[in-house]
Amino acid sequence: MDVQVRSSPAADAAARPRVVVLVNPRAGTGIGGELSTGAQLAGFELDVVVLRASTADALARRARAEIARGVDALVVQGGDGMVHLGVGLVAGTAVPLGIVPTGSGNDFARAAGIPRRDPGRAVESIVRALRDPAAGVRRVDAMRVTVEGRTVWAANSVNIGFDSVVNRRANE
Structure with a gap:
C-alpha cells in the first residue's frame, strides 16, 4: 500500500514533533483501517507520517527508514501484534512507543x-x-528472544506455537 503523509507546512514542520504511525487495517476485524489516528495526531500540530503495508515485514522496513530519519515517537494502531512490531522497532532506542489499541x-x-x-x-x-x-x-520491560539465530523483542508475551496448534485443532 501507499505511504500516506500528513504534515504541517514546511515552514513549521521543523518545530513540530515528528510522529510515525503504523496502522494495521485488519486489527479488530477491520476497525483498524477505519480509524484515522494520523489525522487526529496531525490536528494537534504534529508532523505525522502514516505508514501502511501489506505485510508486517514491509511495514517494519518502512518504519525503520522513517526512524533513521529521526522521529519523536512511533505510534502503533492495532492490536497486540502491532505492539509487538512497535516494541521490536524501538527497543534499545530513545524513541517512545505510543499505542492506539484497535485490536480484538x-x-x-x-x-x-x-x-x-x-x-x-x-x-x-x-x-x-x-x-x-x-x-x-x-x-x-522487554524480552530479547533468540531462536535459531533470529532475535526478536517482546513486551507482552512470547508464543512458541502451542496456541496455533490449539486454534487449529479447535477449528477442525
Whole structure:
C-alpha cells in the first residue's frame, strides 16, 4: 500500500514533533483501517507520517527508514501484534512507543492502562506524553528472544506455537 503523509507546512514542520504511525487495517476485524489516528495526531500540530503495508515485514522496513530519519515517537494502531512490531522497532532506542489499541484483545493496552475502547482518548494520552514526557512516558520491560539465530523483542508475551496448534485443532 501507499505511504500516506500528513504534515504541517514546511515552514513549521521543523518545530513540530515528528510522529510515525503504523496502522494495521485488519486489527479488530477491520476497525483498524477505519480509524484515522494520523489525522487526529496531525490536528494537534504534529508532523505525522502514516505508514501502511501489506505485510508486517514491509511495514517494519518502512518504519525503520522513517526512524533513521529521526522521529519523536512511533505510534502503533492495532492490536497486540502491532505492539509487538512497535516494541521490536524501538527497543534499545530513545524513541517512545505510543499505542492506539484497535485490536480484538489488546492485552498489552489493558495491562498498561491505555484506553482500549476509546481511540480518541489514547491519542490524547500520546499527545500529552509528547508535550510532557515526565507526565506520560514510562519504561516497560522487554524480552530479547533468540531462536535459531533470529532475535526478536517482546513486551507482552512470547508464543512458541502451542496456541496455533490449539486454534487449529479447535477449528477442525
